[in-house]
Amino acid sequence: MSEPQIFPVPQDWARRAYADENAYRKMYEASIDNPEGFWREHGQRIDWIKPYTKVKNVSYDKGDLHIRWFEDGTLNASANCIDRHLAHRADKVAIIWEGDEPTDDKKITYRELHEEVCKFANVLKAQGIKKGDRVTIYMPMIPEAAYAMLACARIGAVHSVVFGGFSPDSLAGRIEDCASNCVITADEGVRGGRKIPLKANTDKALEKCPDVKSVIVVKRTGGDVAMKDGRDVWYEEAKAKVGADCPPEEMNAEDPLFILYTSGSTGKPKGVMHTTGGYMVYTSMTHHYVFDYHDDDVYWCTADVGWVTGHSYILYGPLANGATTLMFEGVPTYPSPSRSWEVCDKHGVNIFYTAPTALRALMREGEGPVKKTSRKSLRLLGSVGEPINPEAWLWYYNVVGEGRCPIVDTWWQTETGGILISPLPGATALKPGSATLPFFGIKPVLVDNEGKELEGATQGNLCIADSWPGQMRTVYGDHQRFIDTYFSQFPGKYFTGDGCRRDEDGYYWITGRVDDVLNVSGHRMGTAEVESALVAHAKVAEAAVVGYPHDIKGQGIYAYVTLNVGEEPSEELRKELVQWVRSEIGPIASPDLIQWAPGLPKTRSGKIMRRILRKIAENDFSNLGDTSTLADPGVVNDLIDNRQNKS
Ligand code: 6R9
Numbered sequence: 282m283s284e285p286q287i288f289p290v291p292q293d294w295a296r297r298a299y300a301d302e303n304a305y306r307k308m309y310e311a312s313i314d315n316p317e318g319f320w321r322e323h324g325q326r327i328d329w330i331k332p333y334t335k336v337k338n339v340s341y342d343k344g345d346l347h348i349r350w351f352e353d354g355t356l357n358a359s360a361n362c363i364d365r366h367l368a369h370r371a372d373k374v375a376i377i378w379e380g381d382e383p384t385d386d387k388k389i390t391y392r393e394l395h396e397e398v399c400k401f402a403n404v405l406k407a408q409g410i411k412k413g414d415r416v417t418i419y420m421p422m423i424p425e426a427a428y429a430m431l432a433c434a435r436i437g438a439v440h441s442v443v444f445g446g447f448s449p450d451s452l453a454g455r456i457e458d459c460a461s462n463c464v465i466t467a468d469e470g471v472r473g474g475r476k477i478p479l480k481a482n483t484d485k486a487l488e489k490c491p492d493v494k495s496v497i498v499v500k501r502t503g504g505d506v507a508m509k510d511g512r513d514v515w516y517e518e519a520k521a522k523v524g525a526d527c528p529p530e531e532m533n534a535e536d537p538l539f540i541l542y543t544s545g546s547t548g549k550p551k552g553v554m555h556t557t558g559g560y561m562v563y564t565s566m567t568h569h570y571v572f573d574y575h576d577d578d579v580y581w582c583t584a585d586v587g588w589v590t591g592h593s594y595i596l597y598g599p600l601a602n603g604a605t606t607l608m609f610e611g612v613p614t615y616p617s618p619s620r621s622w623e624v625c626d627k628h629g630v631n632i633f634y635t636a637p638t639a640l641r642a643l644m645r646e647g648e649g650p651v652k653k654t655s656r657k658s659l660r661l662l663g664s665v666g667e668p669i670n671p672e673a674w675l676w677y678y679n680v681v682g683e684g685r686c687p688i689v690d691t692w693w694q695t696e697t698g699g700i701l702i703s704p705l706p707g708a709t710a711l712k713p714g715s716a717t718l719p720f721f722g723i724k725p726v727l728v729d730n731e732g733k734e735l736e737g738a739t740q741g742n743l744c745i746a747d748s749w750p751g752q753m754r755t756v757y758g759d760h761q762r763f764i765d766t767y768f769s770q771f772p773g774k775y776f777t778g779d780g781c782r783r784d785e786d787g788y789y790w791i792t793g794r795v796d797d798v799l800n801v802s803g804h805r806m807g808t809a810e811v812e813s814a815l816v817a818h819a820k821v822a823e824a825a826v827v828g829y830p831h832d833i834k835g836q837g838i839y840a841y842v843t844l845n846v847g848e849e850p851s852e853e854l855r856k857e858l859v860q861w862v863r864s865e866i867g868p869i870a871s872p873d874l875i876q877w878a879p880g881l882p883k884t885r886s887g888k889i890m891r892r893i894l895r896k897i898a899e900n901d902f903s904n905l906g907d908t909s910t911l912a913d914p915g916v917v918n919d920l921i922d923n924r925q926n927k928s
Pocket of ligand 1: 543588589590664665666669690691694695696716777778791793794800803804805
């Protein structure tokens with residue numbers, strides 16, 4: 282492999298940033314040598330009602346696995362995001378909302394945010410929602426989504442945000458799993474000029490969820506929707522009946538703040554549970570150092586609040602730091618592929634944080650749509666969600682940033698709550714494609730498949746040796762699954778599910794998932810989920826799903842489908858199956874390629890040999906490995922002859 286180019290820290294960045302190389306090294310060492318002392322100090326960056334005296338109480342021992350931080354402290358997350366800024370920043374813009382149409386925008390100050398969130402909290406109370414109740418939020422990217430989340434936090438209810446692109450079935454499963462009895466939604470969402478029937482989807486989901494007692498509906502488009510008497514209320518009407526005063530509930534540091542569902546390698550999505558104190562400390566601290574946020578900066582994270590990136594880096598981290606955070610309803614290609622940069626110019630965005638899949642889609646349009654905008658306000662660029670290929674990195678750096686903005690390639694997961702491996706812009710020399718070095722308090726270790734720790738420049742399974750405050754605490758309602766998924770394969774460590782290489786400089790290069798989790802356009806999906814949707818179709822006998830390299834999405838979904846006896850493959854059925862998966866899970870799970878497979882390669886004990894299916898999907902069968910243990914080696918040749926990815 283050729284030596285990657287190194288981009289040293291620009292002088293002005295080393296001077297102005299919160300941490301230069303020296304400061305990073307010192308703080309990192311302190312955080313590893315004495316985590317207790319380090320976090321005792323930095324835990325104070327947020328406001329506590331009752332200060333903590335205890336800092337860390339963690340055991341990764343399978344028999345007694347628990348993770349507790351600041352456990353005797355009390356606080357409120359919404360007060361940290363809002364109330365504590367009222368003394369000095371009441372008139373500062375907290376949220377810039379940019380609508381789907383370029384003419385549609387809005388600025389919300391911290392004072393206004395306070396009033397909106399208090400009112401929303403009072404609406405929840407009027408609906409009978411109390412501390413500890415689970416509230417499902419199924420919303421478009423409008424300010425009310427942020428108000429709703431913060432309102433839950435204010436009264437101590439636990440929010441579970443479900444991405445607006447999920448189907449009614451996926452929504453129903455997530456409502457049932459956490460037994461939530463209230464749903465907050467909108468009449469319709471709007472993205473890229475198209476409407477999304479959120480209320481109609483909710484109605485369909487609720488046919489399966491009789492325990493939901495109230496549905497709060499925000500008006501976004503004014504489209505025609507059905508309202509069920511006694512269950513559904515219009516937010517605007519309910520809001521008119523409540524006051525603007527709602528004192529924040531005093532919460533323990535370890536009280537749950539939210540649940541967010543994410544895909545694993547097996548079974549149903551897991552309810553990743555985060556608690557209050559450690560999460561707020563960790564997201565605010567990472568936002569401060571990784572994005573080097575200063576008080577006048579305008580910061581834009583393009584994620585949807587339905588994903589963890591939206592939780593930690595549109596909402597909680599930035600608002601805890603009193604930031605101006607931009608929330609965008611639309612897509613980067615509407616009405617034109619210049620949109621992202623036009624929004625940067627319009628609002629003077631200084632820090633821009635997006636996903637490689639969006640960059641690759643924009644790259645395809647060439648430099649023209651970028652170059653016709655100014656982008657002079659941009660100072661720092663960020664990437665998240667999947668490995669960024671060096672070509673996309675260089676395009677981002679040279680074309681978008683014109684060679685003057687460092688890129689922070691931030692590696693983390695829903696489970697980690699916040700960024701674990703990333704450059705700090707004033708401290709870390711960059712290598713395109715590497716997430717570089719660990720954040721304070723993070724101890725990455727690479728292990729082989731037997732769990733042996735590997736030293737020096739090497740490649741292996743990425744684990745984290747010790748806890749950090751933002752770590753998830755459990756799988757909601759299933760602590761055993763938490764232990765089995767993350768702490769069993771490599772005892773005594775948190776296993777991330779990612780493969781990773783460490784180079785001679787100690788830089789980390791994430792190579793992608795080592796389990797059966799796909800990463801399609803930065804969205805996580807279990808192969809098992811797509812397979813179970815496919816076999817739920819009446820004509821399908823069996824299905825096996827793997828990922829394959831995709832130019833824009835990073836990974837595409839390749840499905841091998843065996844039909845029931847008597848069913849004939851056809852183009853029509855292919856389309857029907859794609860549509861079927863969309864409606865079972867959501868558009869993000871649409872198979873890109875479907876191959877009719879009269880048989881699947883199986884071992885004699887009946888296990889599908891995914892290794893072989895992956896190779897065929899990658900159009901690489903020079904090295905299929907040993908196929909002699911297959912029950913019927915002939916199926917492999919048939920699959921190769923009829924492969925769908927001939928590129
Ligand atoms: C924040 C988020 C987590 C998985 C993770 C990894 C991949 C995320 C990455 C990255 C390489 C990066 N991932 N960021 N891979 N470089 N900078 O995306 O959370 O949706 O839970 O996905 O995404 O494979 O394990 P989540």
